[in-house]
Amino acid sequence: MRISKLAASKHKKGRILVQLDSGELLRIGEREVVAFSLYVGKELTAEEKTALENAARESGLKDRALSLLTTRPMSRKELTDRLMERADATDEEAEAVADELERLGLLNDRTYAETLVRHYSAKGYGPYRLREELRRRGVPREYWDQVLGDLDDPAETIDALLRQRLRGRITDRKELKRASDYLARKGYHWTDISAALRRYDASLEEDEI
Template sequence: MRISKLSASKHKKGRILVQLDNGELLRIGEREVVAFSLYVGKELTGEEKNALENAARESGLKDRALGLLTTRPLSRRELTDRLVERADATEEEAEAVADELERLGLLNDRTYAETLVRHYSAKGYGPYRLREELRRRGVPREYWDEVLADLDDPSEAIDTFLRQKLHGRITDRRELKRVSDALARRGYHWTDISAALRRYDASLEEDEI
């Protein structure tokens, strides 16, 4: 089969349309034009055509992955899931793209875990909630303890929360339970919550907390 026409797509930047003399239309990227030395009149064997299509598909998936990563950071699992769900990639294709991006330093679960912990700890989340976010976003468990070990002492964050939610001395057990439950939902350990309540109101008895 012979290439009868090469033209740039009017709808997608960087896409090249390859018209073959048998009526087929191939959609490839600019890099494939160079890599395969394509020109009008060039004869392609069936094997060369398949290789061209596979290379174009791989490039397209890499471009899609880079587009996803420039929107916001992602874990490896999040990226591969999105490629399968939104770009019709196979599991093998998605994993291969992720491997390549990791080699280039553009995808790093350890760095992503650090970013995630910084973001959510700044929002007032405690260790339990942070672990849940790491799990939910597919960060490998091997990184959890490493990044959580760098967390600041939670005392200041809990104290700030109590000052914002309470005004003066605690006199109502329902109010005490409300703020305690809220801190627990944010992922703080009960020992840290209890200690903070005593700092806030030293008159609280053990059985009141």
Template sequence: MRLSKLSPSQRAAGRWLVQLEDGTLLRVGENEVVSFALYSGKELTGEEVEAIRAAGRETAVKEKALSLLSARPMSRKELVDKLTARPRDREKEPLTDRAGAEAVADRLEELGYLDDGAYARTVVRHYSAKGYGRRRLQEELYRRGVPRDYWEEALAEAAPAENGVDAFLRKKLRPGDLENRKALKRVTDALARRGYRWDEIQEGLRRCGAELE
């Protein structure tokens, strides 16, 4: 089969359009143009066409993965889920299958672009700085698909519980609230939702001078 036209994409930088004489249109990257020595008028075998198509798909997946990671850090699971997600247009196929996404994730891990351990520490530092307790930090790590093997090392970087509890109480308690059972219950419930244990909350209230039963 003859390659009838080779032209750069007008929509995506670094992408090329390969038009075959039967009307088939392949989208490839610059690497494929070079590695397959593509040019207009070149004769291609069926095997070469399939190899170009597969290489173009792999390049598209890699570019999408790098685009996602440049937008924000994420776990391996988050990246694989996004790469294999079905588009909003249900008639279109996902960008790749699970095996293809896992292969790209493997390569990005080798290059250092994807690191679940570093990502876990980033998540813990971020939510700890916002005043959340250990349980909430664990929930965030679970929600983001971080393997449990990385949890303890990451959680060790969390700020001491008393820092978050005391800062929250200073912000939320008003004069007279220390004698108001409803007010104390309100801040206690709020701290529990933020991931603090009851004993951590109790100690914080005592540091503020609250009389607890």
């Protein structure tokens, strides 16, 4: 089969349309034109055509992955899931792209876990909520204790959240319960919450918290 026409796509930057004399149209990237030394009139064997199509698909998946990563950081699992859902990649193709991006240092679950914990810690999330975010976003469990172990003592954050919630008032049991439930939803341990309530009001008895 012979290439009868090479033309840049009018609709997608970087895409090249390869017209074959058989009437078939191939959609490839600019890098494949160079890698396969393509030109009008070149004869392609069936094996070369298959190799060209495979290379173009691999390049397209890498470009899609890079586009996803520039939108926001993500874990390896998030990336491979999106490639399979949105780019119709097979599991093997998605994993191969992820391997390549990890090799290039563009995908790193440990670094992502650190970024995630910093972001949600700044929002006042405690250890339970942070673990849930790490789980939800597909960060491997092997990194959880590592990044959570670097967290500062939560006392200062809990105290600030409690002052903001109660606005400096000495409150009744019902409002204290609402405040402690709020902190629990934020992901803090009960021992840290009860200690913060006693710091807030030293007159509170254990059975009042």
